[in-house]
Every structure is written in structure tokens, then in C-alpha cells.
Amino acid sequence: xxxxxxxxxxxxxxxxxxxxxxxxxxxxxxxxxxxxxxxxxxxxxxxxxxxxxxxxxxxxxxxxxxxxxxxxxxxxxxxxxxxxxxxxxxxxxxxxxxxxxxxxxxxxxxxxxxxxxxxxxxxxxxxxxxxxxxxxxxxxxxxxxxxxxxxxxxxxxxxxxxxxxxxxxxxxxxxxxxxxxxxxxxxxxxxxxxxxxxxxxxxxxxxxxxxxxxxxxxxxxxxxxxxxxxxxxxxxxxxxxxxxxxxxxxxxxxxxxxxxxxxxxxxxxxxxxxxxxxxxxxxxxxxxxxxxxxxxxxxxxxxxxxxxxxxxxxxxxxxxxxxxxxxxxxxxxxxxxxxxxxxxxxxxxxxxxxxxxxxxxxxxxxxxxxxxxxxxxxxxxxxxxxxxxxxxxxxxxxxxxxxxxxxxxxxxxxxxxxxxxxxxxxxxxxx
Numbered sequence: 001x002x003x004x005x006x007x008x009x010x011x012x013x014x015x016x017x018x019x020x021x022x023x024x025x026x027x028x029x030x031x032x033x034x035x036x037x038x039x040x041x042x043x044x045x046x047x048x049x050x051x052x053x054x055x056x057x058x059x060x061x062x063x064x065x066x067x068x069x070x071x072x073x074x075x076x077x078x079x080x081x082x083x084x085x086x087x088x089x090x091x092x093x094x095x096x097x098x099x100x101x102x103x104x105x106x107x108x109x110x111x112x113x114x115x116x117x118x119x120x121x122x123x124x125x126x127x128x129x130x131x132x133x134x135x136x137x138x139x140x141x142x143x144x145x146x147x148x149x150x151x152x153x154x155x156x157x158x159x160x161x162x163x164x165x166x167x168x169x170x171x172x173x174x175x176x177x178x179x180x181x182x183x184x185x186x187x188x189x190x191x192x193x194x195x196x197x198x199x200x201x202x203x204x205x206x207x208x209x210x211x212x213x214x215x216x217x218x219x220x221x222x223x224x225x226x227x228x229x230x231x232x233x234x235x236x237x238x239x240x241x242x243x244x245x246x247x248x249x250x251x252x253x254x255x256x257x258x259x260x261x262x263x264x265x266x267x268x269x270x271x272x273x274x275x276x277x278x279x280x281x282x283x284x285x286x287x288x289x290x291x292x293x294x295x296x297x298x299x300x301x302x303x304x305x306x307x308x309x310x311x312x313x314x315x316x317x318x319x320x321x322x323x324x325x326x327x328x329x330x331x332x333x334x335x336x337x338x339x340x341x342x343x344x345x346x347x348x349x350x351x352x353x354x355x356x357x358x359x360x361x362x363x364x365x366x367x368x369x370x371x372x373x374x375x376x377x378x379x380x381x382x383x384x385x386x387x388x389x390x391x392x393x394x395x396x397x398x399x400x401x402x403x404x405x406x407x408x409x410x411x412x413x414x415x416x417x418x419x420x421x422x423x424x425x426x427x428x429x430x431x
Contacts, residue, residue: 010130016146198343243327257292276305
């Protein structure tokens with residue numbers, strides 16, 4: 001599906017997404033959006049990160065040119081000395097361009113990506129076309145790269161935060177690291193353009209701290225193409241059926257949980273403990289009428305919690321994403337576990353919406369995820385603070401068939417979200 005648009009010259013998007021080639025939720029966020037933009041209106045360049053030992057590679061898919069470039073990024077896998085010039089570039093925006101002119105090949109992804117983007121952007125501007133820089137967090141390198149390109153060529157910039165750089169407690173603790181993060185964030189959003197983030201609490205936080213900046217929500221969403229493709233993937237379908245036949249009791253209601261729990265939000269592990277205790281009091285669950293399947297990474301403590309379960313549990317670990325979606329489509333209920341973070345709008349909820357099964361959420365508080373469930377009428381929420389009454393409600397939620405006929409999930413389709421992005425980008429180049 002394409003978004004229609006008739007324009008004389010194209011708008012060039014320079015998207016810095018170091019994580020683009022991975023399979024995590026951060027990569028899916030813009031990967032799905034970009035392919036639904038009108039190829040007649042937009043020319044899209046994505047600057048992604050390749051493996052440290054991989055040579056640079058350029059590929060074209062869905063009208064999008066992806067540059068896979070090796071190099072260090074700020075993060076746990078990078079030496080501290082390698083991060084210093086990257087972070088310094090947030091304050092000295094000409095620095096990465098100066099480093100690119102060095103005779104030695106750079107080990108920083110930021111420098112390599114900006115060198116290529118600078119050349120392409122210059123060509124497009126000289127041809128009389130519009131350009132927009134887009135930075136997608138995380139890692140922070142992508143935000144710094146977008147801010148640098150925007151400042152160098154005076155083009156509009158969209159800085160997208162999957163999480164809040166300051167709002168979330170990222171990086172090392174202590175007042176000095178926090179001060180550095182605050183200053184870096186102030187620098188990367190100090191561009192001519194828009195701040196976007198995934199949930200209303202995060203957007204409200206950015207609005208409070210940057211009252212002069214335009215800020216808007218681009219929620220995570222589901223890609224309809226991912227789910228329409230499931231019916232044509234016979235190999236993964238057979239694999240899913242075989243896996244379920246070997247792990248799930250015959251005739252049992254299948255309750256599925258997908259993705260990480262405490263590894264993403266430590267407070268969500270409390271919701272897992274509450275869920276297990278509540279289900280242990282359910283005679284139907286204990287008699288193998290229900291089976292809870294966990295697909296994805298679990299911490300050691302979470303695996304220990306599951307040993308307390310007095311009902312059938314299947315722990316499959318991490319699987320290929322296409323297989324995970326096949327398994328998701330075969331669940332009668334989908335389990336969502338969130339903790340005490342108000343901003344939580346975990347990416348799995350949107351795939352849950354598209355999969356079609358009734359969603360049951362156990363949460364420490366009402367948050368962005370529980371608001372989405374209520375808004376879309378796709379499921380119900382039980383709070384851990386509800387105690388024994390909540391446990392009864394939870395067991396009742398799994399006993400009822402659920403109602404999915406009246407759900408309204410269109411706003412979370414990447415097709416619809418791409419229309420919104422198209423509107424913002426069109427405005428950005430005319431302001």
C-alpha cells in the first residue's frame with residue numbers, strides 16, 4: 001500500500017538508525033513506517049550499523065536504500081575511549097565531519113554514517129530537493145548524527161525517542177552522569193524540527209522540559225504485512241504446529257506471553273509473581289485445561305518463579321520472529337506483564353492487537369499500555385494492588401472467551417501512522 005502524493009521534487013529522508021538491521025522492537029519502529037511512505041514523493045536513505053568485522057554494504061529494498069556501516073556506538077559493548085569523540089560531537093557538531101577528513105578510516109559509526117549522509121545530502125540540495133534528517137534512539141549516536149547533519153545543512157530534523165533519554169534512568173547512576181545526559185539530550189533536540197516519542201507520558205515529559213519545542217506521539221505499531229504474510233508461510237506454520245504439539249497439553253487453552261519481562265523493566269517481574277500466585281489458585285489451570293507459553297528471554301529469577309507454577313508452563317526461549325508471530329496467532333489468550341513505569345508502551349502490545357486474541361494485562365499501575373488496551377477494547381487489566389479480588393478477576397478473564405469483534409486498532413497500524421508521518425514531514429519542509 002502506498003500513500004498518494006503528487007509533488008514536483010522529492011523529499012529526501014536521511015534516517016540514522018544504527019539498530020535498523022537487528023530484530024529488536026527499536027528496529028521495527030521505523031522499519032515498518034518507512035516502507036509505507038509514497039516512493040514517488042520520498043527518497044529514503046537509512047544509515048544502519050553492520051557488525052564490527054563486516055565490510056560496508058549498500059542494499060535497496062521497498063524503495064529504501066540501506067547503508068550498513070561498521071563502527072563503534074555508545075553503549076555497553078564500546079570502549080570508553082571510543083565513546084568520547086561521539087559524545088563530544090553533541091557539543092561540537094562540526095567534529096565528526098572533521099574526523100571524516102582524516103586519512104585513517106574511522107572506527108566510529110557516527111563518523112562513517114555522517115560522511116556518507118553529508119555527501120548525499122549535499123547532492124540532493126544542489127539538485128533543488130528538500131531534505132529531512134531523522135534520528136532514532138537508541139543508541140544516542142543516531143540522535144547526534146541527525147542533529148549534526150541538520151545543523152550543517154540547515155535542514156529540518158525529527159528526533160525520535162523510543163524511550164526518554166533523561167526520563168528513563170539510563171546509563172551510569174549518579175549526579176554527574178545524569179547531568180551529562182541532560183546536557184546531551186538538550187543538544188540533540190536543539191534542532192529545527194520535531195521531537196517524537198512512543199507514549200503520552202514520555203511526550204508530556206518532553207513538553208514540560210522543552211516548552212518551546214513541537215512534540216508529538218508516534219506510538220509503536222503493527223505492520224499489517226507481517227500478519228498477512230503468516231498465511232503464506234507454510235514452513236513456519238508447520239514448525240509452529242509441531243512445537244505446540246510437543247509442548248502444550250492436548251486440548252488446553254493456550255495463553256501466550258512473548259518477549260522479555262524484567263530484562264526490559266525490572267518492576268514487571270512483580271507482575272509475573274502475582275500472575276503465578278493467582279493462577280495457582282485456579283483449579284482449571286491446575287488440571288491442564290490451560291497452558292501458559294513463554295516465548296522470549298527470561299531472567300534467571302523469572303525462571304525460578306515459574307518453577308512455583310502448579311499449572312502447565314512451556315518455556316520456549318527466543319525464536320525467530322516469524323515463528324513467534326505464528327505461535328502468537330495460535331494463542332487463545334495473550335498475556336501482557338508490565339510494572340510500575342507510567343510510560344510503558346511495550347512493543348509487543350501492538351503485535352498482540354494485530355494477532356487478534358483477547359489480551360489480559362497484569363500491571364503494577366495504569367500506564368500507557370493499559371490505556372491502549374482500554375482505548376482499543378482489546379483486553380482488560382488487573383493491577384497487582386487489587387490483591388485477592390484482582391486474582392479472582394484474573395482467573396475470570398482467562399475463563400471467559402473474550403470479545404474481539406468490537407476492537408478498534410486502526411490507529412496503531414503502520415499504514416495509518418505513515419500517513420501522519422507524511423503530514424509532519426510535508427509540513428517540516430515548508431516551514
